[in-house]
Amino acid sequence: MVAAFLMLVVVWVALYLPSRLTRLGDDADLTGVFLLVYAAVLVYLAGKVLARRSRVGKAARAADWTPLRVTLDYEPPRDKRALTIPGRVWAPDGTQTPVQLLNVTINLAMAAYLSGQLWVIGAPGRGDLLIGLPGYPMLGSARLGPPR
Incomplete structure (x- = not known):
């Protein structure tokens, strides 16, 4: 559930915000860098959540x-x-x-x-x-x- 939410936020950042950056004027470069860093952090956190859930799932299906x-x-x-x-x-x-x-x-x-x-x-x-x-x-x- 958390991973799905984080992925939606990443998609929103990637698709919606670049169109808004053109309206910001001089601060567009700084805002773009901030948003890219923010998106990278969200992708990293989503990956950690998915990796943890994968380990839990494998252990739950353990044979012994x-x-x-x-x-x-x-x-x-x-x-x-x-x-x-x-x-x-x-x-x-x-x-x-x-x-x-x-x-x-x-x-x-x-x-x-x-x-x-x-x-x-x-x-x-x-x-x-x-x-x-x-x-x-x-x-x-x-x-x-x-x-x-």
């Missing part, structure tokens, strides 16, 4: 997702956008390990809280993990092991 049984210490508050929530996970062998979801979105926190499953990309191990929901472009991070 591992579900872990999870219990969060409390229900995620619905009035927050990013949350850090402690909890516990159970490995397939039955061992219990503390976990901390680190600045995850409310959607990801509620999915883990309501389903009782935490989806980890790759094999779970101690330390920082990449978590998400298979097939959905939502990613977050979690720390498996005692809090630091």
